[in-house]
Amino acid sequence: MEPVWYPKEPEGTRLYRFMAALGFEDYGAFHRYSVEAPEDFYRALFNHLPFPWRTPYGKAIEGGFPFPKFFVGGRLNLVEAALDHPKEALALIHETEDGHLRALTYEELRREVARVAAGLRALGVGRQDRVGIWMPMGLEAATLLLAASWLGAIAIPIFSGYAAEAAAVRLKDAGAKLLAVQDGFFRRGRRVELLPEARKTQALSGTEKLLVVQRLGLPLEAGEVAYEALSGEAPPPEAMESMAPFMLIYTSGTTGRPKGTVHYHAGFPLKAALDLALFFDLREGDRLFWFTDLGWMMGPWAILGGLILGGTVFLYDGAPDHPGPERLWRMVEAHRITHLGLSPTLVRALIPFGEEPVRAFDRSSLRVLGSTGEPWNLEAYLWFFRVVGEEALPIVNYSGGTEVSGGILGNVLVRPIKPMGFNAPAPGIRVAVLDEAGKPVRGKVGELAVLNPWPGMTKGFWQDEARYLETYFAKVPGVWVHGDLALEDEEGHFFILGRSDDTLKVAGKRVGPAEVETAATRHPALREAAAIGVPHPVKGEAIVLFAVLRPGFAPSPALAEEVAERVAEALGKPLRPEKVLFVPDLPKTRNAKVMRRVIRAAFLGQDPGDLSALENPEAVAAIREAAQGG
Structure with a gap:
């Protein structure tokens, strides 16, 4: 796959200026320095992103996985880093769904x-x-x-x-x-x-x-x-x-109680600021709007990272399409947003409204688009790139998670960007894709893994050390196995194909659900889809596809056959879905992440685990009904 975006003025980015100050022009060489000489890298970073240490630290990283220590001996308070900016500069803007506006300067x-x-x-x-x-x-x-x-x-x-x-x-x-x-x-x-x-x-x-x-x-x-x-x-x-x-963020688990990820003063805030500066090129005075909730990692991430860099963080507490589909774009125009972050599912939900609600508003303030939460499908990615970004703005695809304090992978603005992909590992993080034997591979699908500790990684799970060790270090000793299915191509670009526990293994062939979903949604009748694997006596696992139709289309056996055939044409007959079931909606979190584990459990009549994060729990009942009827 060829890139769709190429850097026009890389020398103007924060990343390039930081690299150049250290004697690097190539991101690959800079990244090797960041992981091979972490003591030098973090001391240089603190000159680029001033952190007001009360007591200077001695060593940046002490010890390895699973319980390293960072910035040993240092003392600080993240609040001072977040608030130490010109008094008159605008820090926060808040718009409520019913239109009330408030703002605060840093003072x-x-x-x-x-x-x-x-x-x-x-x-x-x-x-x-x-x-x-x-x-x-x-x-x-x-x-x-x-x-x-x-x-x-x-x-x-x-x-x-x-x-x-x-x-x-x-x-x-x-x-x-x-x-x-x-x-x-x-x-x-x-x-x-x-x-x-x-x-x-x-x-x-x-x-x-x-x-x-x-x-x-x-x-x-x-x-x-x-x-x-x-x-x-x-x-x-x-x-x-x-x-x-300084913070516990709880993530929902498939079974058992939620996991409390533990974040510390010199971890999560630093990682948020680092990624916003070096991936997203957020600068002092820029305006950041990430559509999210405080209870998801991206809420505190945007607030703390944006403030530490001296930006203006825009906060919105309502629906993205209320009272009409123009709501997001009106706010972009009104508040001169420079950085806009949306999930792929939210973009897919906006596409049926057409291009007019987007094009009716001035988006010239936008400099960078962002995305996180789940894999893309090509149609939605290109719509975001062409309609919202007018083929000029980079999409910083960003993948990591709550336990990471930000990204493992992202897009740097000094390299070309391929659709749906990631052109670089995050500074300070050594990344590999591992096969089933735990060996690094290129050109093959495997487990996304991190080979070195980094500031921002969770300090374990709150009062549950055993669960933390089982989650990340049980598969490959001494290596953080993140739980994502990934592929690194021969040019060093990465692609996330879904959670590895969502991975489908049909007749011995592994495939990410996102690949199946992308193939299916090329059918003009489908708005979105979710693929799951279910037990099969011959293949070991078979694919069941849940599909949401666009307006004007009605479910029918013939349409289900057409969709299944689209998948077979794209991925091969062995990966043809056994069933295509039509539902009114897919179960999603507030930040529009599709919960495949919930879909699978509902289809199989199993306990779906923690459903508290769902915005639309009624979708689960519809899936059960479709399963019984299908």
Whole structure:
């Protein structure tokens, strides 16, 4: 596959200037330096991205997998890195779904964070106390994240779409002392009241205190504290050891309780800033809008990384197509967004609205497009590139995860970019694709692996060391096996084909579900699709494809045959789906990630595990019904 984007002025990027200052013109040589001389690399990085160390560190990396230490002996507070910018510069803009706008300069943000930190301290919150933050993307969400870190407490971002039990499981596991909740918000024009759920959560989890942001004006009960009433004299930000935790982000598991990934002051914030600077070329004064939620990694990532680099972070708490399909593009024009991040599934959902809602608004401020969360299919990628980016803007495809604090792979803007691919490993991360014997391969599908520790990798799972070791280090001793199925081509470009536990193995041939889905969605009737593997007495595993139709098409056996044949033509007859089942929707998270494990479990009549992250749980029932009818 040939590139679709080529760098026009690579010398103007932050990455090129950083490389040149170190004597490199080629990214390959620079990347080898970053992994072979990490002590020199990170000292140089801290000159490029100034971090206000209270106590300088001695060694950048000490020890190897599974429990390395980073920036040993150093002390800092991430808040100082995030807020140390010109006072008058704009830090945050928040637009609500119903159109209310607020903004804070860096000086105003610092004052607000200090006020909230003082109020939290008055409520008894101190070093390493856990604080739940249950609210959509907004000013208060960002302020509370920073205020908890100011005190040396540990923030627990919680997905705004959870119900009481899902939130309570996380807070109870963490032993949270306080829950900060927004009383509610609007979603597709409907009032969503979180405060009644938070009261149930408090009872279920045993959390001591409830702090409430009164967005809808719901009345408080005895013992509940209003966010606006917080006050007091803020102490200076706590000087924290580099590996002191500041945040737990819980990820949903197929079975068992959610996993609490542990992030520390000199880890997640540094990795977010590094990737935004060197992959996305985010500069001081740029405006970053990533469509996400605070409870997903990309929420804190955008807030912390964007602020550390002196950018303006745009926060939106509503649906991307409400009250109409032009909503995203109107906000891009109105707020002069320079960096826009969307998931492939969200792009696929926007395509049926056509090009007019996009082209009706001025997108000349955009410089970089971003994407993460799942593999692309070619049609959606090219639509994003051609319609939104007008074939001029790079798409920084970005893949890693919550446990990584950002990307393992991405696209640097000094190299050509191939559709749906990644042109480089992240600086400081040595990447390989491993075959079933654990050996590096090129040109073949294998497991994506990291061969060296990097600042930002989770400090294990909260109170569950055994599960952490089993998740990443059981397959190949001493190597982080990430769980993604990947391919590196002969030119060094990478492609993610899906989660390795989603991998389909039909008659001995492994194929990623994304390959099947891409082939299927080339049929004009399909809007999107999800492929799963199910037991088969002869092949070992067979493919079942769930398809969502475009408007104007109706399900029929003949159409199912046509779709199956499209897959066979593209991938070969052995990979022809055994069944094509039509459903109204696929189960997705709020950030539009399709949950294939849930689809497979529902189809087979098994326990689908944790469903709390789903935005549309009704889709699971439709899949069960389709399975019974199919």
